[in-house]
Amino acid sequence: MRIASPRPVVLPARPARPVCPGCPGCRVGEAGFTLVELLVVLAIIGLLTTVVVINVLPMQGRAQVQKAEADIALIEQGLEFWRIDMGRYPTAEEGLAVLTQPTATGAKLKTLPNDPWGNPYGYAVPGANNQPFLVFSLGADGAEGGEGENADLRSDRQ
Secondary structure (H helix, E strand, O other): OOOOOOOOOOOOOOOOOOEOOOOOOOEOOOOOOOHHHHHHHHHHHHHHHHHHHHHHHHHHHHHHHHHHHHHHHHHHHHHHHHHHHHOOOOOOOOOHHHHHOOOOOOOOOOOOOEOOOOOEOEEEOOOOOOOOOEEEEOOOOOOOOOOHHHOOEEHHHO
């Protein structure tokens, strides 16, 4: 009796996967990112954005206060130069606008800046604390008094 040898089982060949038209060597189904990978990346970007916003926003208020202090110092210099040319400080009626008008040696300021909150700087003659003048900003709230960003900024306190 003869035992027949088993025939090898031949599996049908797998059909070739189609190739992406725009990517040489890339096959359809192998390109791209999974939804989980995209969600992880979006979560990381969200966390980084939150950290940056939390650290940057408080700096804006501080920067506005520092800009107002620098503007007040600039206006004070313009007032001193105007006094040297004219022999006196501007009156309250003349105000700070005279600093942009030409004198014998030219205008003291090209333009009169507003404070960082969009309000004009105030000017008083005579100033407080035995000062000849006072240049001031009412702060972020535009009202007298206040604390932090809302505090008044004055030339006699610098």
